[in-house]
Amino acid sequence: MNVFWFIPTHGDSRYLGTAEGGRQVSLDYMKQVAIAADTLGYDGVLLPTGRSCEDAWVTASALIGFTQRLKFLVALRPGLTAPSLAARMAATFDRLSGGRLLINVVTGGDPTELDGDGIFHTHDERYEITDEFLRIWRGILSGAHDGSSFDFSGKHLTVKGGKQLYPTVQRPHPPLWFGGSSPAAHELAAEQVDVYLTWGEPPAAVAEKIADMRRRAAAHGRTLRFGIRLHVIARETTERAWQAAEDLIRHLDDATIAAAQKKFAQMDSEGQRRMAALHGGRRDRLEVSPNLWAGVGLVRGGAGTALVGDGPTIAARMKEYADLGIETFILSGYPHLEEAYSFAEQVFPHLPRAQQQGLPGFSLSGPFGEIVANHYVPAASAS
Numbered sequence: 001m002n003v004f005w006f007i008p009t010h011g012d013s014r015y016l017g018t019a020e021g022g023r024q025v026s027l028d029y030m031k032q033v034a035i036a037a038d039t040l041g042y043d044g045v046l047l048p049t050g051r052s053c054e055d056a057w058v059t060a061s062a063l064i065g066f067t068q069r070l071k072f073l074v075a076l077r078p079g080l081t082a083p084s085l086a087a088r089m090a091a092t093f094d095r096l097s098g099g100r101l102l103i104n105v106v107t108g109g110d111p112t113e114l115d116g117d118g119i120f121h122t123h124d125e126r127y128e129i130t131d132e133f134l135r136i137w138r139g140i141l142s143g144a145h146d147g148s149s150f151d152f153s154g155k156h157l158t159v160k161g162g163k164q165l166y167p168t169v170q171r172p173h174p175p176l177w178f179g180g181s182s183p184a185a186h187e188l189a190a191e192q193v194d195v196y197l198t199w200g201e202p203p204a205a206v207a208e209k210i211a212d213m214r215r216r217a218a219a220h221g222r223t224l225r226f227g228i229r230l231h232v233i234a235r236e237t238t239e240r241a242w243q244a245a246e247d248l249i250r251h252l253d254d255a256t257i258a259a260a261q262k263k264f265a266q267m268d269s270e271g272q273r274r275m276a277a278l279h280g281g282r283r284d285r286l287e288v289s290p291n292l293w294a295g296v297g298l299v300r301g302g303a304g305t306a307l308v309g310d311g312p313t314i315a316a317r318m319k320e321y322a323d324l325g326i327e328t329f330i331l332s333g334y335p336h337l338e339e340a341y342s343f344a345e346q347v348f349p350h351l352p353r354a355q356q357q358g359l360p361g362f363s364l365s366g367p368f369g370e371i372v373a374n375h376y377v378p379a380a381s382a383s
Contacts (some may be wrong), residue, residue: 049075099169190216
């Protein structure tokens with residue numbers, strides 16, 4: 001089981017939908033989150049994209065040198081840059097990081113934001129462009145390992161003699177990750193990507209998606225790996241976790257919820273529609289599946305559900321998704337620095353994953369805690 005964390009390039013907060021407890025985006029804060037994720041044993045971090053975020057590529061590049069093992073799942077939006085330039089960026093990042101780059105392909109989004117970026121294509125046209133973009137991107141990077149060039153002529157994109165001189169560390173290229181819920185998205189993922197991502201819907205809905213993706217991939221003679229994007233609220237007891245969930249939205253007023261839901265309804269994203277349908281903007285129907293809470297989606301676009309509970313409970317829910325075929329969990333929590341520690345402390349010991357090895361000998365932190373009376377190493381309590 002792989003567990004990723006999240007770099008809050010759009011800012012962080014202790015509460016949703018309010019300036020109360022807000023934290024400004026800064027390199028220092030994002031560095032703190034990245035170092036915490038690296039040292040706590042998370043496998044990677046996701047960096048989002050959009051005009052509400054600091055640029056994912058620049059941010060990830062700034063964080064490489066502060067981390068040692070952490071992989072960076074960096075958002076790439078076809079249509080905003082040429083595939084040849086994107087290939088060079090990917091090769092450089094992969095080489096400078098020692099093979100720690102993963103690519104998150106983002107096709108959907110807010111139509112208003114897309115208009116502001118000069119992207120005026122329809123929903124299905126954007127997926128056509130993404131398909132051609134990825135064929136060129138993959139062709140150029142694959143050719144870098146044998147020195148060959150790549151030609152492509154499509155409906156939207158054309159290259160002649162596309163070439164990358166410096167090959168990536170990962171062969172034939174850094175893995176492609178992708179999430180989308182429409183038929184066009186499913187077909188694109190089945191044919192082109194390595195890991196299909198779903199947002200945190202109830203297990204039955206996730207099972208349907210995985211089954212559909214496996215059928216589509218098999219038709220192309222391929223297999224896929226699967227990941228899921230969720231928030232988490234982990235506490236020592238499930239009661240405390242639910243209290244923390246309510247606390248997260250305690251400053252949220254009905255007008256803010258209504259404005260957010262109106263905006264989400266204007267998007268042409270099938271995934272966003274499915275997220276909003278889980279709760280319908282109502283506070284009285286937020287537990288959409290056992291320990292799966294949709295309160296985040298009242299005002300946050302994209303991933304809008306959180307696993308809520310104590311360590312064993314959240315681990316059990318994660319294993320339910322894992323039994324469906326989910327290998328990677330991309331998680332986040334508010335505030336991201338503190339919640340990275342809380343999740344690692346409460347849930348990691350209950351998950352079937354390789355734990356990061358510490359330094360040789362006794363440690364003054366980590367699994368041993370504070371040394372008692374200057375010489376005694378404490379053990380875990382019976383509880």
